[in-house]
Amino acid sequence: MTEKNMAQQNNNKRKRIWSLIKNLPAYHARKSFLQALASSEVVLVVGETGCGKTTQLPQQALDVGYRSIVTTQPRRVAAISVAERVCLERGVTLGSQIGYVVRFDDKTSSETQLRYVTDGVLLREAITDPDLSRYDLIFVDEAHERSLQTDIVLGVVKRALTNRRGSLKVVVMSAFLDTDKFRSFFSSFDLSILEMEGRLYPIDIFYIKTPVEDYVEAAVVACLQIHFEESFPGDILVFLTGQEEIESAARMIKERFDNYCSYLEKNFLPCSENKHTTLYHPLRVYPLFAAMSPDAQRAALKPCRNQFRKAILATNIAETSITIPGIKYVVDCGFSKQRVVSSMKCLDALRVSPISQAQALQRAGRAGRECPGKCFRLYTKDDFDKLSIHPVPEILVSDLVSVTLQLMAMGMENPFKLELLDNPRTESFQYALEVLLSIGALDSSMKLNAIGKQMAFFPLSPMLSRSLLESITLNCSSSMLALCSILSTESVFQLSSQIRESAFQAWNKFISSLGDHFTLLQVFQSYLSIPEHERIQWCKEHYLNYRSLATANNIYCQLSQLLQQQKYSSSFMSHLYEEESEQDRLGRCLVAGFFRQSVRIGSNCQLYTLFEPLQVDIHPSSVLHRRLSSKEEGYLIYHELIWTTKPYIRTVMRVKEEWLLQHGGNCFQLES
DNA sequence: GAGCACTGC
Known part of the structure; x- marks a missing residue:
């Protein structure tokens, strides 16, 4: 028999094993899952939220003798809460047989056989163990979200499957799956597909008859209509796109509801409490978005015991991240803010764009978790049909510098070759390689060098990693650790229009004339000097975001530990620039990581980026905004470039020309 | 003088 024939026969054998098991009730699912697992290398499980796939299937695998199982989740909270639930179901202690690992929190031990992890944690493990050899079974959950x-986990897992034929099995789980895509992605393996029945209650979906111009107005009307016409109890969840929309909708609902109530009371109702409550129930409005304080978020989630009806106005944080109890009605505006691909490199732009059908289903599903519900879509059925079925995979619109470094650290010399569900444009990878080369992570043959390996070791952006490594050489790593930590977190300055004056006054003492980097460092170092139990109060007094600072502190501790593990030899350190101030040395380190993001100050404070021919402005939130004197010359570096109404640079600092010359990866030379 | 959807190591 020829080789080709043998290959063909093997292929046929695989095809025959492939099976499709449709809509299994839970009691059948158990048997079928174990059969599928026994006969295939890859199992695709499709099932809505609540079908028990995440909690049940890994336990079944445990019961039939798999001894090292991992289940990945896109979000921390999910990994933690699922692990806790499974432990409760089995009556075992968290961290013994079953545990979880998320950043800053490892609840596993040597006896742990089933671990729930975020996919970032698994990728980090893959750097030291690219074939994930410590696991015999890997579950990848929420694959439909395409984060x-x-x-990347799916790509790495497929590679491990190929390298470890026979000793690894994979289960991909999702709510609604592009089955064909996944089937062809895993076509070289024995594959089973399992569909499990969800436990969602039926949801009636209503469309608007004619398109609306202003969906915020439409959402307000819909919300009030539901309140007055639909049965009580049952809370309302309204999906809008951002803070501004949510706040104005909240104002409008409150206003109109109050007006209507006083109109009713004046014209129809005697002032009797009883009659009052039988004719209409009170309505309370709660905003919900990520930037809110945890206290305010909790208020929106607190059950109201049917004393009034809640209307929660949320961003897509309520789509996946936060589950709100008591929701019976969903209003969906059909839009969300999404990152859009930009022709310009390293430029973020958010735009309000139509959601996908999958997202619309997800939003509607929020109405049927506890009882039959209703979903009111503020767009026509025609418009729904025109929506793309699946969301744009994040990998197509993301910056790949970090991911490329990680893949190379796993030993892939050519990350282009990793097989992925959707391949990013070649330019994205090429750009990533170009960046890595220029900041010194690659040698001239484009292979990862010692510095690059070190950079991948830290959970930081490659540019920050580069700055951190430079700071070891220049003997200022302790301050750089703090700077890296605070630069890795979201904004610490809490903006609110009412308290602007007093907030600016409170921030004044932190401000550094060099720019935002040292201002942030000043804030963080002051925060660290405050006793722990006084920190929350201190943040309140200074209008600072406690959550961000606490996260920065966690990162700071993690980075310090990692740095200690590394034990850099003294040959790594130099005595260069010893006579300079620490600030100057820190500046040099930042330039070593971020010189690609440098800007020349031209006449009249016109700013031009040096790597892309682009004129930019300093974002009004920067301490250097309007602080450059009209005759000032020189250079700046920035941490972020964002496109809103025009290109803005955010988190900006002044740098010296000689720093660019000496730490700019040989990309700069003096004009003759 | 403008405005930051959401995750994650």
Whole structure:
């Protein structure tokens, strides 16, 4: 028999094993899952939220003798809460047989056989163990969300399957799956597909008859209509796109509801409490978005015991991240803010764009978790049909510098070759390689060098990693650790229009004339000097975001530990620039990581980026905004470039020309 | 003088 024939026969054998098991009730699912697992290398499980796939299937695998199982989740909270639930179901202590690992929190031990992890954690493990050899079974959950990390995990897992034929099995789980895509992605393996029945209650979906111009107005009307016409109890969840929309909708609902109530009371109702409550129930409005304080978020989630009806106005944080009890009605505006691909490199732009059908289903599903519900879509059925079925995979619109470094650290010399569900444009990878080369992570043959390996070791952006490594050489790593930590977190300055004056006054003492980097460092170092139990109060007094600072502190501790593990030899350190101030040395380190993001100050404070021919402005939130004198010359570096009404640079600092010359990766030379 | 959807190591 020829080789070709043998290959063909093997292929046929695989095809025959492939099976499709449709809509299994839960009691059948158990048997079928174990059969599928026994006969295939890859199992795709499709099932809505609540079908028990995440909690039940890994336990079944445990019961039939798999001894090292991992289940990945895109989000921390999910990994933690699922692990806790499974432990409760089995009556075992968290961290013994079953545990979880998320950043800053490892609840596993040597006896742990089933671990729930975020996919970022698994990718980090893959750097030291690219074939994931410590696991015999890997579950990848929420694959339909197509997050950057999940897509990369799927690529790495497929590679491990190929390298470890026979000793590894994979289960991909999702709510609604592009089955064909996943089937062809895993076509070289024995594959089973399992569909499990969800436990969602039926949801009636209503469309608007004619398109609306202003969906915020439409959402307000819909919300009030539901309140007055639909049965009580049952809370309302309204999906809008951002803080501004949510706040104005909240104002409008409150206003109109109050007006209507006083109109009713004046004209129809005697002032009797009883009659009052039988004719209409009170309505309370709660905003919900990520930037809110945890206290305010909790208020929106607190059950109201049917004393009034809640209307929660949320961003897509309520789509996946936060589950709100008591929701019976969903209003969906059909839009969300999404990152859009930009022709310009390293430029973020958010735009309000139509959601996908999958997202619309997800939003509607929020109405049927506890009882039959209703979903009111503020768009026509025609418009729904025109929506794309699946969301744009994140990998197609993301910056790949970090991911490329990680893949190379796993030993892939050519990350282009990793098989992925959707391949990013070649330019994205090429750009990533170009960046890595220029900041010194690659040698001239484009292979990862010692510095690059070190950079991948830290959970930081490659540019920050580069700055951190430079700071070891220049003997200022302790302050750089703090700077890296605070630069890795979201904004610490809490903006609110009412308290602007007093907030600016409170921030004044932190401000550094060099720019935002040292201002932030000043804030963080002051925060660290405050006793722990006084920190929350201190943040309140200074209008600072406690959550961000606490996260920065966690990162700071993690980075310090990692740095200690590394034990850099003294040959790594130099005595260069010893006579300079620490600030100057820190500046040099930042330039070593971020010189690609440098800007020349031209006449009249016109700013031009040096790597892309682009004129930019300093964002009004920067301490250097309007602080450059009209005759000032020189250079700046920035941490972020964002496109809103025009290109803005955010988190900006002044740098010296000689720093660019000496730490700019040989990209600069003096004009003759 | 403008405005930051959401995750993650």
